[in-house]
Amino acid sequence: MMSKKILFLLVGLLMVTTTFSQVVGPHDLSFNHLASRWDEAMPLGNGLLGVLVWGKQGNLRMSLDRADLWDERQALDLGKFNFHTVEEKVKTNQYADVQQLGDVPYETLPFPTKLPAAALEVDVRSWGKVVSNTLDITTAINTVRFTNGVVFTTYVHATQPFGRFLITHLPDSIAAGVVPALRMQPYASNSDVPVADNSQAGQGLASLGYQQGHVVTTDSSSLYHQPISDGHFYEVLVKWKHLDAHTVAGYWTISNNMAAASNIPLADTASDRNAHVVWWKKFWAQSSISLPDSMLEKQYYLEQYKLGCVARAGAPAITLQAIWTADNGSLPPWKGDFHNDLNTQLSYWPAYTGNHLPEAATFTDWLWKIKPNNEKYTRQYFGVKGFNVPGVVTLSGVPMGGWIQYSLSPTMGAWCAQYFYWQWRYSMDSAFLQNKAYPYIQGVAQYLESITRVEQGVRKLPLSSSPEYRDNDVKAWFTEWTNFDLSLARYLFTIAGSVCESMGKTTESQHWQKVLASLPALAQTVNGLSVAVGVDQTTSHRHMSPYMAIYPLGLLDVNKEEDKVTINKTLQHLSNLGTREWCGYSFSWMACLYARAYKADSAVKQLQIFATHFCAPNSFHLNGDQQGGEYSNFTYRPFTLEGNFAFAQGVQELLLQSRQGYLQVFPAIPSHWRDVSFTHLRGEGAFLVSARKTAGVVRSVAVIAQKGGKLRLQLPFVQWRVKQITGNRVQDEGNGMYSLYLHKGETVIFENEAAIN
Numbered sequence: 001m002m003s004k005k006i007l008f009l010l011v012g013l014l015m016v017t018t019t020f021s022q023v024v025g026p027h028d029l030s031f032n033h034l035a036s037r038w039d040e041a042m043p044l045g046n047g048l049l050g051v052l053v054w055g056k057q058g059n060l061r062m063s064l065d066r067a068d069l070w071d072e073r074q075a076l077d078l079g080k081f082n083f084h085t086v087e088e089k090v091k092t093n094q095y096a097d098v099q100q101l102g103d104v105p106y107e108t109l110p111f112p113t114k115l116p117a118a119a120l121e122v123d124v125r126s127w128g129k130v131v132s133n134t135l136d137i138t139t140a141i142n143t144v145r146f147t148n149g150v151v152f153t154t155y156v157h158a159t160q161p162f163g164r165f166l167i168t169h170l171p172d173s174i175a176a177g178v179v180p181a182l183r184m185q186p187y188a189s190n191s192d193v194p195v196a197d198n199s200q201a202g203q204g205l206a207s208l209g210y211q212q213g214h215v216v217t218t219d220s221s222s223l224y225h226q227p228i229s230d231g232h233f234y235e236v237l238v239k240w241k242h243l244d245a246h247t248v249a250g251y252w253t254i255s256n257n258m259a260a261a262s263n264i265p266l267a268d269t270a271s272d273r274n275a276h277v278v279w280w281k282k283f284w285a286q287s288s289i290s291l292p293d294s295m296l297e298k299q300y301y302l303e304q305y306k307l308g309c310v311a312r313a314g315a316p317a318i319t320l321q322a323i324w325t326a327d328n329g330s331l332p333p334w335k336g337d338f339h340n341d342l343n344t345q346l347s348y349w350p351a352y353t354g355n356h357l358p359e360a361a362t363f364t365d366w367l368w369k370i371k372p373n374n375e376k377y378t379r380q381y382f383g384v385k386g387f388n389v390p391g392v393v394t395l396s397g398v399p400m401g402g403w404i405q406y407s408l409s410p411t412m413g414a415w416c417a418q419y420f421y422w423q424w425r426y427s428m429d430s431a432f433l434q435n436k437a438y439p440y441i442q443g444v445a446q447y448l449e450s451i452t453r454v455e456q457g458v459r460k461l462p463l464s465s466s467p468e469y470r471d472n473d474v475k476a477w478f479t480e481w482t483n484f485d486l487s488l489a490r491y492l493f494t495i496a497g498s499v500c501e502s503m504g505k506t507t508e509s510q511h512w513q514k515v516l517a518s519l520p521a522l523a524q525t526v527n528g529l530s531v532a533v534g535v536d537q538t539t540s541h542r543h544m545s546p547y548m549a550i551y552p553l554g555l556l557d558v559n560k561e562e563d564k565v566t567i568n569k570t571l572q573h574l575s576n577l578g579t580r581e582w583c584g585y586s587f588s589w590m591a592c593l594y595a596r597a598y599k600a601d602s603a604v605k606q607l608q609i610f611a612t613h614f615c616a617p618n619s620f621h622l623n624g625d626q627q628g629g630e631y632s633n634f635t636y637r638p639f640t641l642e643g644n645f646a647f648a649q650g651v652q653e654l655l656l657q658s659r660q661g662y663l664q665v666f667p668a669i670p671s672h673w674r675d676v677s678f679t680h681l682r683g684e685g686a687f688l689v690s691a692r693k694t695a696g697v698v699r700s701v702a703v704i705a706q707k708g709g710k711l712r713l714q715l716p717f718v719q720w721r722v723k724q725i726t727g728n729r730v731q732d733e734g735n736g737m738y739s740l741y742l743h744k745g746e747t748v749i750f751e752n753e754a755a756i757n
Helices: 002-027 083-091 095-102 104-108 270-285 294-310 343-347 349-353 357-369 371-381 412-427 430-451 483-502 506-517 561-577 584-596 600-613 642-655
Strands: 029-031 042-045 049-056 059-066 118-123 130-136 141-146 151-156 163-168 181-183 214-217 221-227 233-244 247-256 288-290 453-455 458-460 656-658 663-665 676-683 687-694 697-705 709-714 720-723 731-734 737-742 747-752
Touching (some): 042 151, 042 294, 059 163, 083 095, 095 104, 343 642, 349 357, 430 506, 561 584, 584 600, 584 642, 600 642, 642 676, 663 687, 697 709, 737 747
Antiparallel strands (some): 130 141, 141 151, 151 163, 656 663, 709 737
């Protein structure tokens, strides 16, 4: 009776999957084979746990991962040098000493690093060929069907720390022999040679020096216990049951430094099932888009799906690979760490406009959690109060070193502070402003004010850099501001004044405005924004760091004539330099830059190149050009996530932009896009915006005020009429800009009169 009940519940889940898949079905991943590589696998996850489903040596392999599995042994010793030491060594041309202390440990020692967990395999050689392999992104469930009728289904529970799998329609001849096998990672392998898979794999896992773990197996379970560093360990538990002669059901879970939970019900209960499906249904209900370019639309939804997989309350922030650590016997590319010189930041771009603030909060939650270690680092390395954030850090926020111009950059904290400002501005959560955004931004501003020096009325930074201009050479350091550091400083002191003003702290706000006024102007040449004063970008380069003022900081606005000239010169110069030294994320970022300049066709072209040339069949961003180097000299394939998420924001920037105090609808839509719409994209001020364009005409724009406040909106049509508000409250500010005060929960709809008549 119990077996029949379990089977009924599992089959019910499959029926629910079929129902919801009709919503976003065209965006699902679907193949007629299992991937032959881990980085082309079907990805599933819940922020803490992840799985990649693929095929290896006749087995269906599930690569299991947990976000907080880390070896945090320190390689960098900040007791041997500090920021002032580096300044002295740079100016006396003795930088090799610094490189030995700051860079070599990261490059030579295997730790600290993110760790892979284990794998689960099922022998499928007798099941025939794969008929279909589908990932339904509406419910995050992967289903594989074989020619002999066997169906394999798996998912990672959206809100609970386990994954489930179900094997049905097993023939009598093989059913009894179907036993899931738990595979350990090769921590004690004799080989220390990275797998030659062109993925920028690190040293072999054996370089970590662990004792090989052990697996204890019974008739219905396997438990893998793996000792790691400093007396820590993790465990992977798999349980299964033959429900009847043709069905096997099971689950897996991973624990960190504690015994694996063995009390998880084997039955896929109705409450479990509903919680999983409801979470994903709610996630997809937050916003939607419709594009005439089906390829871009599908890629967009796959990026949003990945965001739902890797960001969850209580889980760590998004690392380079998040919950999908490389399963190739080696350390993950760049140790799978937290790179705050681009990667973590770009990964959260789409969460705000995409109306996924709980997912966005995983970044600020993690940054807040590691703040004490950041404060300690700042006192030790920079010798001042307040705090900065290392550019490359461990799970607990300890600096890792490596190319210290960026990994120990003086301004990464300013970039991280932007996300506290965004979390407040997009939510208008007054409690968050008071308890998190204000103290965090003030702490970083206090630090940056202290580390800079005022000479002849102008504030200077002792050493500056621009990721990753000149890589790790001593010439990568500048004794004058780079535009990267200067843009971040100008932005930081601007938002510091803004949050103080919003809290009624007038004196503090005036102080930060005074500090802001002491900063020099952004560096420019005849080619627009430059790397630094008198230093132009002269070759193609992957990092858009000199152009932060355009996006994501938005310090320059193309609607201001002086800024427009600068922006257009800058983008033309970048176009002239070409893309030969770009990575995939460069194209995603460039799409945002073009969108901010209203260059719609150019923005869309960047997005198309990214999707067709820099992604695996499963949509993973592989950094290099996978079409033989048509657009880039980088042809390798290390998987990292930031390019994927920056792509999603590039799409959203075409549809809705939050600018300097106003929202703009359809700012960068190609003229040939005749039918395009979006629902409930989020703008600053906690406004949810929807808009519709059909047959080449924008029909309507609707705005919902979640918190209430003044809305300033630039409309994409001239003649309009208003619905759903009382009174004549709309003020015409000219040039298509309108403003009005909306009460909490109130909706205003602007209809294009020309389209109606």
